[in-house]
Amino acid sequence: MRASRLFLPTLRQAPTEATLVSHQLLLRAGFIRTLTAGIYSYLPLGYRVLQKISQIVREEMNAMGAQEMLMPFVQPAELWRETGRYEAYGDTLAKFKDRRGQELCLGPTHEEVITDIVRQHVRSYRDLPLILYQIQTKFRDEPRPRGGLLRGREFLMKDAYSFDKDETGLGQSYQAMYQAYRRAFKRCGLDVLAAEAESGEIGGSESAEFMVLCDSGEDAVALCNRCGYVANLEKAERRAPVQNQSVGTLRSLERVSTPDQRTVEEVTKFLGVRPDQLVKTLVYLADGKPIAALIRGDTELNEQKLRRVLSVQSLQMADAETIERLTGAPVGFTGPVGLESIKIIADYDLLSMSDFVTGANERDAHYINVNIGRDVRVERFEDLRWALSGDSCPRCDGQLELKPSIEIGHVFNLGTKYSQAMHALFTDGHGVERPIIMGCYGIGISRILATIAEVSHDEKGLIWPISVAPYDCWIVNLATSKDDAIGQVAEYLYNSLQESGLEVVLDDRLESAGVKFKDADLIGVPIQIVIGRRLAETGSVEVRLRAGQGRWEVPLAEIAVWVQKKREELMRR
């Protein structure tokens, strides 16, 4: 492709709306354009990258036996009502009606559609296992799209679904997919961590999120500094502490007046203590039964953890009325002292706390110098709060560190949630009808594009790994005219590189040298060839790698072979 004909609207200054580097650079380099919030067009360069990423993912999916198909973007509400998600998905599901009044929605994911297809045609265990996938646009009307392509409302995703007759089969499908993901991300040039994750509503099974460490990431992973433990923030566990018995002299329990002081901030400020000297008492209804959870004042309770610890289906915070009825005091003054009627579970942190502050179960009053055992009867100590940097690793004696990251893929077991709701049944070898066991596997294709831009750039612009780069090679032709000697060499070089199978751009624009260099660096094609006055001086052209490692003077006669070899080398990294 000639740069003079390429649709390449580069920008010297990024639009103010873009705050993330990836967003700014993709806009500036002419890869994408904004249509409206969270919705983008891919211009020729951006689309080439998208296709490269798609192709890598496609090859890895096909290699592990998954079959590609394409499902509709528009789906009937009817199907979503079968699983109850038409309402459960909330406003994130974009709904509309057609001219006849039929209710439709834009697909945010495709479990319902795929399950509908499979239930119609899969009847026997002989038809299983089956893995189907598609690469398709999704739409989720997020309450607040942000970060450019990193979190759009419309995005390109690879979603795969596995169908198995038993848990063993599911485990095999899951493992095969897990390995395929590792290979695909590596080929895209990304360093990826597989983080343990919550497995959704149907518990007991595995789930992993594939994360790229990145400061601008919206998610976070907990990493152990000793062993290989990696978990997403929601899942990250802590090791049970050794109980701290050697507590010194305890001060005596005292009730203090705290008029109108309800929040941790208000109470600690009023009493002149730190938030970590206060214990929050949170009252929940677990499958309808009240329970009190105790956590340190400066930490947050993780409801998933509490739910797992209690082994309950539903968990919700008790409303103000219930709290008042159970504790005898309004919200803000709840405490564990004398709370005999409710089961009390405490976070591990409480084991090492003494003489702390709690509510007094009485309006406008708190206790100080509260102590476990003497004043509070705790049934169990558990890991209840969100992990923090410095927490102990659950697998070894190392420490966890929280790091921001971007989720680019997720593999998890669906179990029989959809097959049961939608009657996707098969007959097993004993003639018994069973729901098909499903798995679901997603990769954010457009998010990978943005992630690579986010983690692979410098002050000059983008730096593409050659496996996903829009082109292999960018020729910076400094000739002023096509007709002079240098211009003719550039034409010759352009043709011979193309003939050897390389994807190459010749910058033949009548721009100054500075503009051509700046654009080449901004766009970030990995191999740059400069044809200028040195050609006349030495008979060779200059080759550079955009990533910065190395510069070579290569004789004209050897250049095509040389670039081929360099491309192979870069591809292997």
Added chain:
RNA sequence: CGGAGAGUAGCGCAGCGGCAGCGCGCACGGUUUGGGACCGUGAGGUCGCCGGUUCAAAUCCGGCCUCUCCGACCA
């Protein structure tokens, strides 16, 4: 949805009751060509939209729309 900010030329911005501006980009002519060159000429506007106040509104007032940031949310 709560809080904050913004909307003026393709991009970045100034102007804040009285002629619609600047830098970059764009077009044309000329001089340039190893890191966003220079000179000259020119084109380009529903000042987000609707209404109000005023002799006069980009500017003041009201409503709406859109975008961004922080938070809530994110199978």
